[in-house]
Structures are given as structure tokens and as C-alpha cells.
Amino acid sequence: xxxxxxxxxxxxxxxxxxxxxxxxxxxxxxxxxxxxxxxxxxxxxxxxxxxxxxxxxxxxxxxxxxxxxxxxxxxxxxxxxxxxxxxxxxxxxxxxxxxxxxxxxxxxxxxxxxxxxxxxxxxxxxxxxxxxxxxxxxxxxxxxxxxxxxxxxxxxxxxxxxxxxxxxxxxxxxxxxxxxxxxxxxxxxxxxxxxxxxxxxxxxxxxxxxxxxxxxxxxxxxxxxxxxxxxxxxxxxx
Amino acid sequence: xxxxxxxxxxxxxxxxxxxxxxxxxxxxxxxxxxxxxxxxxxxxxxxxxxxxxxxxxxxxxxxxxxxxxxxxxxxxxxxxxxxxxxxxxxxxxxxxxxxxxxxxxxxxxxxxxxxxxxxxxxxxxxxxxxxxxxxxxxxxxxxxxxxxxxxxxxxxxxxxxxxxxxxxxxxxxxxxxxxxxxxxxxxxxxxxxxxxxxxxxxxxxxxxxxxxxxxxxxxxxxxxxxxxxxxxxxxxxx
DNA sequence: TCAAAAGTGTTATCATTACACCCATGG
DNA sequence: CCATGGGTGTAATGATAACACTTTTGA
Numbered sequence: 207x208x209x210x211x212x213x214x215x216x217x218x219x220x221x222x223x224x225x226x227x228x229x230x231x232x233x234x235x236x237x238x239x240x241x242x243x244x245x246x247x248x249x250x251x252x253x254x255x256x257x258x259x260x261x262x263x264x265x266x267x268x269x270x271x272x273x274x275x276x277x278x279x280x281x282x283x284x285x286x287x288x289x290x291x292x293x294x295x296x297x298x299x300x301x302x303x304x305x306x307x308x309x310x311x312x313x314x315x316x317x318x319x320x321x322x323x324x325x326x327x328x329x330x331x332x333x334x335x336x337x338x339x340x341x342x343x344x345x346x347x348x349x350x351x352x353x354x355x356x357x358x359x360x361x362x363x364x365x366x367x368x369x370x371x372x373x374x375x376x377x378x379x380x381x382x383x384x385x386x387x388x389x390x391x392x393x394x395x396x397x398x399x400x401x402x403x404x405x406x407x408x409x410x411x412x413x414x415x416x417x418x419x420x421x422x423x424x425x426x427x428x429x430x431x432x433x434x435x436x437x438x439x440x441x442x443x444x
Numbered sequence: 445x446x447x448x449x450x451x452x453x454x455x456x457x458x459x460x461x462x463x464x465x466x467x468x469x470x471x472x473x474x475x476x477x478x479x480x481x482x483x484x485x486x487x488x489x490x491x492x493x494x495x496x497x498x499x500x501x502x503x504x505x506x507x508x509x510x511x512x513x514x515x516x517x518x519x520x521x522x523x524x525x526x527x528x529x530x531x532x533x534x535x536x537x538x539x540x541x542x543x544x545x546x547x548x549x550x551x552x553x554x555x556x557x558x559x560x561x562x563x564x565x566x567x568x569x570x571x572x573x574x575x576x577x578x579x580x581x582x583x584x585x586x587x588x589x590x591x592x593x594x595x596x597x598x599x600x601x602x603x604x605x606x607x608x609x610x611x612x613x614x615x616x617x618x619x620x621x622x623x624x625x626x627x628x629x630x631x632x633x634x635x636x637x638x639x640x641x642x643x644x645x646x647x648x649x650x651x652x653x654x655x656x657x658x659x660x661x662x663x664x665x666x667x668x669x670x671x672x673x674x675x676x677x678x679x680x681x682x
Numbered sequence: 683t684c685a686a687a688a689g690t691g692t693t694a695t696c697a698t699t700a701c702a703c704c705c706a707t708g709g
Numbered sequence: 710c711c712a713t714g715g716g717t718g719t720a721a722t723g724a725t726a727a728c729a730c731t732t733t734t735g736a
Contacts, residue, residue, distance in 0.1 A: 208448045214496045215453040218526075218537055258452045258535050262526035286524045286539050288456075288500035297496050299456055299539075301524050354673070370687075382674045389726065391689075396724090411687040412733035435592070436620045437699095608715075626717075627699065634697090649714040650706035675726090683736105690731070697724070705716070 216288070216297040220266040221253030221338070222281065223302065223345040224274075226309040227362040231371070232327050233378050235342065236314065237334075238273050239322035244294045245335035249326070251342075253300065266303040274323050275315030280361075281305040285344050292337045300336075304345045306361040353379050357399065360419040366403050368414035369394065399424040454526070454535040458504040459491035459576070460519065461540060461583040462512075464547040465600040469609070470565050471616050473580065474552065475572075476511050477560035482532045483573035487564070489580075491538065504541040512561050513553030518599075519543040523582050530575045538574075542583045544599040591617050595637065598657040604641050606652035607632065637662040 224236040237249040252273040256265040263281060271277045281303040288299040314323050326332065328346060331339075353359050359375050360367075373390050377383070394400065401420050406413035462474040475487040490511040494503040501519060509515045519541040526537040552561050564570065566584060569577075591597050597613050598605075611628050615621070632638065639658050644651035 208450060209452040210446045210448045211453070211455075212446060213455075213493065214447040215449070216456050216494065216496065217449075217451075218454050218456065255451065256454065256526070256537075258454065259528050261528060262524060262537070283523060285521060286500065288494070288539070290497055290499060299494075299500070299537075301526070301537075368688085380674055385675070386727070387688090388690075388728085392725090406688095406734095408735085409687080410735040411685075412689075414688055436618055437623070606715085624700070625715090626701085629716080630698090644715090646708085647714080648708040649712080650716075652715055685736090686734090688732075688734095691729090693727090695725080695727105697722100699720100699722080701719090703717080703719105705714105707713090707715100709710105709712090 234325040250335035472563040488573035
């Protein structure tokens with residue numbers, strides 16, 4: 207059943223860059239191995255064609271679940287890639303999304319004969335299909351920029367976490383050696399968005415306090431702080 | 445000459461939200477009046493269909509020049525709008541771009557019988573076609589967020605400007621009463637990105653120093669500052 | 683009692699805020 | 710000589726960076 211138009215049209219796809227942190231605190235992204243041409247056998251971000259009756263974000267979530275089994279995540283639009291030559295099949299414009307998930311709470315479906323799914327450390331990515339390397343670089347840059355001024359990092363951690371885990375997460379995401387422990391703690395605790403929720407146990411050293419992120423308190427502070435920022439006016443990153 | 449595909453495809457358009465500041469320091473956006481249906485007679489952002497052999501940004505720049513005469517601007521991708529019902533002609537996905545221009549340095553072509561072009565103060569927008577009100581709100585929110593940490597505001601001002609003009613610009617863009625003059629000046633000058641380039645004349649009060657923005661110096665500072673920010677790690681806006 | 687990681691005290695320095703005040707010009 | 714906007718001094722307060730130190734646990 208062919209579809210005919212007066213003018214030529216690009217195809218539209220969506221792609222999803224899903225970041226996760228594993229138990230060893232390695233930052234990873236989720237890839238699938240392509241079964242079909244072009245780039246059969248190569249790894250790529252999950253994604254596919256947008257259907258005529260669904261929104262872009264809905265398409266991204268549908269493809270993500272179909273291809274990886276992951277659902278119930280908050281995705282955010284990243285960028286739209288539309289260079290004429292980015293897909294050998296012809297003109298394809300792709301709207302990319304990204305998300306942060308807790309690796310343990312979002313199990314990936316088992317690989318089948320038809321499909322292969324896997325988490326890859328961001329420093330050990332295989333060669334990617336299409337322009338997906340560029341999409342990845344856009345995503346990691348966005349993550350690094352965003353993690354500075356919004357507490358999105360908490361979505362990568364388990365429900366309860368220690369300040370050391372949080373610090374390590376920041377060091378990983380930002381790609382930085384070692385933040386000063388004392389100052390990191392003062393900074394985080396001063397924000398007043400963490401609740402103490404217990405103590406570590408079974409470790410061969412002083413057990414750490416466990417914290418959880420208080421999203422409501424964060425949003426409350428955010429509103430008030432926003433007013434203060436308006437008085438101040440400007441604060442270039444220079 | 446019809447074009448036929450195996451599966452249905454949305455059409456792809458681009459739209460441009462162009463901000464400018466007029467002589468009375470009013471923040472405006474550029475609109476065109478639609479000649480054709482749908483929404484004939486309504487105002488809308490300049491834009492149109494992407495051609496098969498051009499990139500998205502190129503399409504946006506082409507449409508902008510064709511419809512308004514404005515050229516040589518730096519546009520930046522804003523967001524891609526793709527709700528199934530956003531265009532009554534059928535499924536149309538639109539990639540929106542935005543830019544800041546100096547109103548005097550970018551004259552708009554004269555309105556013709558076929559086309560009507562105009563600048564509208566952001567507080568006096570007419571009813572817009574399609575979902576362009578939503579596109580506008582996304583754009584102004586982005587402008588307000590971005591103006592805080594990147595010196596994009598300078599592109600709205602003339603080459604040489606006074607600190608009072610700059611302060612007024614920030615008050616306008618941020619939609620804020622009155623920033624403290626002393627502190628605004630200290631802040632801006634401490635950044636070390638402005639060059640003194642003369643004095644005002646012909647005003648009935650003490651003439652103000654004129655400044656210009658030193659883009660290279662800014663980029664230099666930016667690189668170094670980036671390293672410092674990495675040491676610091678985190679600074680949520682709360 | 684030791685290793686390992688958690689967690690704290692403190693100080694010098696810098697940034698921010700909030701006011702009040704002086705300066706140069708044309709009318 | 711005054712209205713108008715341009716431009717400065719300063720002091721209290723708070724944030725930041727840097728470093729050394731103490732605490733608690735299991736093995």
C-alpha cells in the first residue's frame with residue numbers, strides 16, 4: 207500500500223541515548239546490535255521510524271520499550287539531526303532523546319537471536335552505525351552541562367546512596383580526577399535536598415550515612431532561588 | 445511529479461524565532477503574515493518546508509532570507525515540535541530555530557502585496573498560526589535561561605553600547621524590575637570581556653563610557669573558567 | 683591494632699549585597 | 710544652577726578553597 211505525495215519527504219526517526227550507572231560505578235549507555243542493513247551487525251542507539259499518529263516522544267518511548275524492554279523513564283529531547291547524507295537509505299531526519307536510568311531498577315530484556323542489547327562503558331564504545339557517534343557526543347556534552355545546575359544525577363543512583371557514591375558519580379560524569387571531599391559535602395548538604403535514611407552496614411570501615419533525594423524539597427527551593435537569581439541578573443560562565 | 449513511499453511520512457518544516465531589540469529597547473520578534481491557507485491572514489514565524497538536499501539549519505536560513513530578507517545570522521536549534529495534530533494539513537514535524545539580531549544591522553525587506561513582515565513586542569504578540577504560541581514560549585524561556593550563563597545578549601545591542609543599555613537589556617530579557625546598578629557594573633566589568641571604545645556625546649547629562657564586547661577575550665576566559673568549574677563539581681540552581 | 687573509608691574544624695581569601703554618595707553635561 | 714543619568718566607596722556578610730585532623734567499623 208504505497209503513499210504518494212506531491213513533493214518528496216524525508217523519513218523521520220527517533221533515537222534514544224540511555225545513560226546508566228552500574229554497580230561498579232561505571233557510566234554506560236545502552237546499545238542494540240542492528241540485524242538489518244544498512245550497518246547490519248553494528249551497534250546503534252535504540253530507535254526507529256515515527257508513526258503517523260504518535261508524538262515524537264511517544265515514538266521514542268515505544269521504540270525504546272520494543273527494542274530494549276526499558277519503560278517508565280523520563281526522556282528529554284536532545285537534538286534533531288538532519289544532514290542530508292546521514293543515512294545511506296536516503297534522507298532521514300532523526301530526533302534524538304536522552305535519559306538517565308538506574309541500571310538495577312530498569313532491567314534490559316534478554317538478548318534474542320533476532321536482537322542483541324547491551325550496556326557499554328562510555329570509554330569503551332564500539333564503532334557505531336550512522337552518525338550515532340556524533341549523537342553520543344552531543345548527549346554526553348549535554349549531560350555534563352546539565353548535571354552542574356540540575357540534580358539529574360540522582361536518577362542514576364539507587365534510592366539510598368552515600369555521599370561518597372554521589373561524589374564519585376559527579377567525578378565520573380564530569381570526567382574529573384577527585385573533587386575535594388570536605389567541600390563537596392558542605393556544598394551538597396547546604397542545598398538541603400537530602401534526607402538521612404539510615405546507615406550502611408557490613409563494611410570494613412566506618413559505615414556511611416545513607417541519603418535519599420527529596421524531590422519536593424528541591425522544587426520548593428528551586429522556586430525561591432529562582433527569584434533571587436532574577437535580582438542578580440547575570441552570571442556568565444567565564 | 446508525485447513521490448511514492450512504502451510507508452506514510454510526515455512533512456518536515458523549519459521555523460525561525462528571531463529576537464531583536466529596537467531603539468526604544470523593546471524586545472521584539474519577527475513575524476510574517478500568512479498569505480495561504482491554513483491560517484491565511486494570521487501571523488506566524490518565518491519558515492517552510494525542508495528540501496531534500498539541504499540540512500535543517502540551511503533550510504531555516506534559506507526560508508528566513510526568502511521570507512524576511514534577513515541573512516548572516518547565527519541561529520541555534522531550539523526544539524522539534526511534532527504533535528500529530530499541530531498542523532491541519534496533516535502530519536508536519538517542525539524543527540524550530542532561534543536567533544538574536546541587532547535590529548539596525550539586519551534590515552527587514554519591505555512588505556509586498558504578497559507578503560507582510562513585521563516586528564512585534566513580545567508583550568503585544570498577535571494571535572499566532574499553528575502551535576507558534578508554544579514555539580514562542582519555548583524560545584523566550586530558552587533565551588531567559590541562556591542569557592544567564594552565556595553572553596548572548598550582546599548580539600542584540602549595537603556594536604558600541606553603554607553599561608546602562610546593557611543593564612536595561614538584562615532587565616528586559618529577564619523581565620525584572622531593576623537590578624542594582626553598582627553591583628551589575630562590578631559584575632560585568634569583573635568579567636573582563638568589555639573594551640572601552642569611547643564616550644557618549646550630546647546627552648544632557650554626564651556622558652557614558654561606550655563599550656564593545658571582546659568575543660575573543662570571552663572565549664579565552666571561558667576555557668580557563670571551564671577548568672575551574674570542573675574542580676568545583678556541582679552548583680545546582682537551588 | 684590496623685587499614686580503610688567516613689566525617690569534621692578552621693582559616694584566609696574572595697564574592698555578594700545593600701546603601702549612600704559624587705561627577706559631568708546640556709538646557 | 711539644576712535635573713538627569715553616569716559612575717564610585719565601602720562595610721557587613723556569606724561563600725569558597727585548601728588542608729589537616731578525628732571517628733568508626735570489620736578483619
